[in-house]
Amino acid sequence: MKKLSTVILISFIMMAFSTFNALAIYDDFETNKSEYVSMCSVTDLSEEEESICEEFQIYMSEQSSELQQQKADIDAQMEEIADNIAAEAEKIQEYELEIAELNVQIEELDAEISNLTLLIDEKTIEIEKNEAEVIILQDKVKDRMVAAQPTMRLNIMIDFLMGADSFEDFIRRANGLKAITDYEDEIRIELKDLLEQLELDKNQLSENQVELEVSKTEIVEKQNTVLAMQYKSKLVREEFYRQSAELESQSNQIAGDLEALQEMQKELAVKLGNVVSSSGFLRPITGGRISAGTWFYPASFGGGIHLGVDYADSKGTPVYAPANGVVVNSVDGCGDGWLGNSCGGDGGVNMGGNQIYLVCSVNGKTYGLRFFHFLIGTPIATGTIVNQGDKIAEIGTSGNSTGNHTHVEVIYLGTMSVAEYVADWNGSLSFNASWGSDAYYNYLCENGASAPCRIKPESVFEWGNYGR
Numbered sequence: 264m265k266k267l268s269t270v271i272l273i274s275f276i277m278m279a280f281s282t283f284n285a286l287a288i289y290d291d292f293e294t295n296k297s298e299y300v301s302m303c304s305v306t307d308l309s310e311e312e313e314s315i316c317e318e319f320q321i322y323m324s325e326q327s328s329e330l331q332q333q334k335a336d337i338d339a340q341m342e343e344i345a346d347n348i349a350a351e352a353e354k355i356q357e358y359e360l361e362i363a364e365l366n367v368q369i370e371e372l373d374a375e376i377s378n379l380t381l382l383i384d385e386k387t388i389e390i391e392k393n394e395a396e397v398i399i400l401q402d403k404v405k406d407r408m409v410a411a412q413p414t415m416r417l418n419i420m421i422d423f424l425m426g427a428d429s430f431e432d433f434i435r436r437a438n439g440l441k442a443i444t445d446y447e448d449e450i451r452i453e454l455k456d457l458l459e460q461l462e463l464d465k466n467q468l469s470e471n472q473v474e475l476e477v478s479k480t481e482i483v484e485k486q487n488t489v490l491a492m493q494y495k496s497k498l499v500r501e502e503f504y505r506q507s508a509e510l511e512s513q514s515n516q517i518a519g520d521l522e523a524l525q526e527m528q529k530e531l532a533v534k535l536g537n538v539v540s541s542s543g544f545l546r547p548i549t550g551g552r553i554s555a556g557t558w559f560y561p562a563s564f565g566g567g568i569h570l571g572v573d574y575a576d577s578k579g580t581p582v583y584a585p586a587n588g589v590v591v592n593s594v595d596g597c598g599d600g601w602l603g604n605s606c607g608g609d610g611g612v613n614m615g616g617n618q619i620y621l622v623c624s625v626n627g628k629t630y631g632l633r634f635f636h637f638l639i640g641t642p643i644a645t646g647t648i649v650n651q652g653d654k655i656a657e658i659g660t661s662g663n664s665t666g667n668h669t670h671v672e673v674i675y676l677g678t679m680s681v682a683e684y685v686a687d688w689n690g691s692l693s694f695n696a697s698w699g700s701d702a703y704y705n706y707l708c709e710n711g712a713s714a715p716c717r718i719k720p721e722s723v724f725e726w727g728n729y730g731r
Contacts, residue, residue, distance in 0.1 A: 531648070544625055551580065571672035572720040579657050588621050619637065
C-alpha cells in the first residue's frame with residue numbers, strides 16, 4: 264500500500280511538473296509570438312525546433328478558431344495534394360516567398376503596434392496631467408466666485424475707490440481692481456483652452472486605440488496565414504519525402520547519351536585495367552553531419568524510403584572519391600534547387616541536381632556510387648579516372664534539395680574488375696539495382712540479395728575515416 268501511494272505521489276508530481284512546463288512554454292509563446300512565427304516559418308529546422316514549432320502551432324490553433332478551420336481545410340485536401348505531390352512540392356517555394364513577405368509585414372506591424380502603444384501611453388499621461396490642471400483651475404474659478412458673492416458688490420467697490428486719500432491712490436486702487444478682473448479672465452481663458460485641448464487629446468487617444476486594435480487584428484490574421492501555410496508546407500514535405508523514392512523511380516533510368524558513353528568505355532578500356540583496388544573506403548567529406556540516413560527519412564521528413572545517406576555541410580565543402588575508380592556519368596548545370604525541383608534529368612536522375620556516378624574497386628570488389636545535389640560547376644567530368652581521396656565535386660543544394668548536402672548511395676556490383684564492369688555497363692543510373700520501394704524490398708544486400716545489391720553507406724564510410 265505504501266509503495267502504491269509513493270507511485271501515485273510521483274505520478275502526481277510528474278503531471279504537475281508537466282502542466283507547469285506547458286504553462287511556462289505557453290506564456291513564452293504569448294510573450295514572444297512574433298519570434299516564434301518567424302522561427303517556425305523557415306524550412307531548415309533542427310528536430311528540437313520542429314518539436315517546438317509543432318507545440319506553437321497547437322497553441323496558436325487553440326487561440327484561433329480561424330486557424331483551426333484553415334488546418335482542417337488543408338487536412339481535407341491532403342488526398343488531392345498527395346495525388347499531385349510533385350506540383351505541390353514546387354509550390355512550396357512560392358509559399359516560402361510569401362511567408363517571407365508576410366514576416367516582413369508582421370515585423371512592420373509589430374513596430375507599428377509598439378509605436379502606437381508608446382503614443383497611447385504618452386497621450387494617457389498627458390491627458391491625466393491636463394485633467395489635474397483643469398481641476399486646479401476649476402477650483403480657482405470656483406473659489407473666486409464664492410469669494411466674490413458676499414464681498415465684491417458694487418457699493419463695496421465704490422467705497423473702496425472713494426476711500427482713496429489722493430488721486431494717485433484712487434488710480435492705484437482702480438488698477439488693482441482691473442488686475443484682479445484680468446487675472447480671473449486669464450484663468451477662465453486658460454481653463455477654456457485646456458478643456459478644448461483635453462477634448463482633442465481624448466479624441467486622438469480614441470483614434471489611436473482603434474488603430475491599435477486594427478493592427479493587432481491584422482497581425483493575428485497574418486500570423487495565422489503564415490502558420491497555416493507552414494502547416495501545409497510541412498504536410499506536403501512529409502508526403503513528398505514519403506513518395507520521393509517512387510517519384511525518382513519514374514524519372515530517366517538510363518544515362519542520356521549512351522552512345523557517347525560506350526565510345527568512352529572503349530577509349531578507357533586500357534587505362535581502367537590499371538586501376539588498383541583500394542584497401543578500404545574513405546568517407547566522402549571530412550566533417551558535417553548526417554541529416555538523413557538509410558533506408559528511411561527521419562519521421563520529421565515524412566519517413567519515406569531513402570536509398571542513401573545525406574551528408575550535410577556548408578556550400579562549397581569538398582567531396583572526395585571514397586576509392587579508386589572512374590566517373591562513368593557526370594551531370595552539371597543545375598543552380599540551387601528546392602523541394603520538387605526536377606533539374607538533373609537531362610543526362611541523369613530527375614531531381615538529382617548535379618550528379619556523379621562512380622564505379623570503384625575496394626578490396627577486390629566493385630561498387631557503384633551515386634552522388635547527388637552538388638554545387639554547380641564542380642562535378643568532375645565523365646571519363647575521369649580518380650584515386651582515392653581526389654576531390655570530385657563540392658557540396659551544394661541543386662535539384663530536389665532544401666539545404667546544402669550531398670546524397671550518397673553505395674551499390675555492390677560483384678567481383679569483376681572496374682574495367683570489366685565498365686566495358687559492359689548498359690548506362691543504368693541505378694546500376695541495375697532498381698528504384699524506389701522495389702529497390703528497398705528486393706535489392707538490399709543485407710536481406711540476402713545478390714549483386715547488384717544496395718549497401719548502407721553508413722556501414723562502409725566510418726565517421727572518423729576521412730578523405731584527404
